[in-house]
Structure formats: structure tokens, C-alpha cells
Amino acid sequence: MESKQAALLNGLALAYMGDGIYEVYVREHLLAAGDTKPNELHRKAKRYVSADNQADVMDWLLAEERLSADEEIYFKRGRNSKSNTKAKNASHRAYSYSTGFEAMIGWLYLTNQLDRLQELVQQCLTWIDEREMRE
DSSP states (O other), rough: OOOHHHHOHHHHHHHHHHHHHHHHHHHHHHHHTOOOOOHHHHHHHHHHHHHHHHHHHHHHHHHOOOHHHHHHHHHHHHHHOSEEEEOOOSSSSHHHHHHHHHHHHHHHHHOOOHHHHHHHHHHHHHHHHHHHHHH
């Protein structure tokens, strides 16, 4: 997809793509860590993909000023999207921040900014891992 086309997508469409892309990175991360049992993989993956954890990651990225101006724009596009879906196990804020996170990931992927995508996702996965060790 051309960058101009990706730039025109709404936040929910970007989040749809970002959800799948982030899931692939999470699965690869878990397999690289040596996890191979399906039930264990699923349980551990939930740590990374839950709305609450994605919202926490976004809070950290924003507080540490780790995002470019464009990344913040696409995060906000996703965060501010109106969805008919209700958050099942998360607050409205966590759900909207999670949607924003996924929209930003989707935008990076669709605009072929793969080095930046890899860098950003790795920072997020590392931050979640380190937080888990502290708790």
C-alpha cells in the first residue's frame, strides 16, 4: 500500500492491521524465548496484547517522548476513533489507548517503516518484560 493510501485510512482500520502485526511480533518474541507449549504461549501472549498493558506501554512511550510527531498523530487517530465495540475487560481509557497503539503500529507497517516498527515494538516488549520482573 502506498503511504498516501495508508495516511487516509481511519483509525480503526489502522488498528485492525496493527493488531495483527503486533500479534506476530509477540508470538515471535515468545518463541525466541524458548516457549513452545501452546497453552503457555497463549497465556504469556495475553500479557503483551491486553488493552491494559498496551495502554500502559503508550503511557510510557508518551511520558518518555519516544514517539515522532507523526507517530503521535496516528496514535491519536486510533485513540479518538469511535467504535461500536465495548471494552470487555478494560476501562474505556485503556481500550482507546490500546486502539491508538495498534493504529500507530498499523500505520508504521502500512507505510513500510519496518525498521522503526521493529525498534518500537522491541522497546515495548522489553518494557513489559522488565516490568513483569519488577512486580
